[in-house]
Amino acid sequence: MAAMDIGTTTGARGTIIFDLDGTLVDSVPDLAGALDSLMAEKGLEAIGIPAARKLIGHGIPNLVRSALTLRGVVWRDEQGAADVKRFTEIYATRLSRETRPYPDVERVLAMLAAEGWRLAVCTNKMERFARAIVDDLGLGRYFAVVAGPDTFGVGKPDPRHLTETARATGGGAPVVFVGDSEVDIATAKAAGVPVIALSYGYSKVPLTSLEPDALIDGFDELPAALDAILVASWKAA
Numbered sequence: 447m448a449a450m451d452i453g454t455t456t457g458a459r460g461t462i463i464f465d466l467d468g469t470l471v472d473s474v475p476d477l478a479g480a481l482d483s484l485m486a487e488k489g490l491e492a493i494g495i496p497a498a499r500k501l502i503g504h505g506i507p508n509l510v511r512s513a514l515t516l517r518g519v520v521w522r523d524e525q526g527a528a529d530v531k532r533f534t535e536i537y538a539t540r541l542s543r544e545t546r547p548y549p550d551v552e553r554v555l556a557m558l559a560a561e562g563w564r565l566a567v568c569t570n571k572m573e574r575f576a577r578a579i580v581d582d583l584g585l586g587r588y589f590a591v592v593a594g595p596d597t598f599g600v601g602k603p604d605p606r607h608l609t610e611t612a613r614a615t616g617g618g619a620p621v622v623f624v625g626d627s628e629v630d631i632a633t634a635k636a637a638g639v640p641v642i643a644l645s646y647g648y649s650k651v652p653l654t655s656l657e658p659d660a661l662i663d664g665f666d667e668l669p670a671a672l673d674a675i676l677v678a679s680w681k682a683a
């Protein structure tokens with residue numbers, strides 16, 4: 447795997463970058479709740495949590511567009527932009543009303559930080575929303591950088607979203623990405639960064655078919671998966 451140029455090491459052990467929705471936090475109750483408020487305002491049938499899960503991961507404009515398409519609304523740019531704006535207003539009022547970290551997330555982040563890893567978030571959620579959520583849930587202090595698609599002007603699956611996040615984090619190599627979806631795995635592969643996938647998230651396709659470097663069922667399995675990836679990369683070097 448091509449080494450990623452992210453500048454010089456700074457005394458940190460390396461850099462671990464996390465996706466947000468479906469990886470660190472289960473955000474679908476608030477995203478689905480906001481979507482259904484928008485649907486109600488527009489006189490459309492609710493989307494509900496199971497269907498909303500399949501629409502998350504590509505940012506808010508894509509989420510709103512997919513939900514409206516599901517309800518048979520033909521997308522027109524001007525009306526679509528107004529709907530995205532309205533969704534954003536509604537979602538801003540309930541970013542962390544029901545959103546919660548997955549089990550063991552805080553414990554493992556604290557452990558990795560104590561071991562000297564520099565941690566960051568790379569999400570297709572807008573930076574100010576992502577920052578508010580991690581702060582509200584008591585996770586903000588662990589992250590040197592929280593980067594949305596508006597932070598560097600590029601969103602996943604563009605690999606620059608990940609490489610720029612890594613560079614800004616300043617933790618140097620090795621860099622590992624932890625995510626839940628096909629978007630995350632595609633981004634990591636395009637960036638030449640090893641990726642650990644979490645099975646509980648919002649992927650639309652079976653994760654094994656995407657061949658992440660490791661596939662785990664919970665954060666408690668993350669330290670061992672990290673060790674295995676690092677050993678494999680030392681052997682390959």
Ligand SMILES: O=C(O)COP(=O)(O)O
Pocket residue numbers: 465466467468502503504505506509568569570571572627
């Ligand atoms: O689709 C979104 O809004 C964000 O999703 P992500 O945190 O999984 O990138």
Ligand SMILES: [Mg+2]
Pocket residue numbers: 465466467468469503625626627647648
């Ligand atoms: Mg995700």
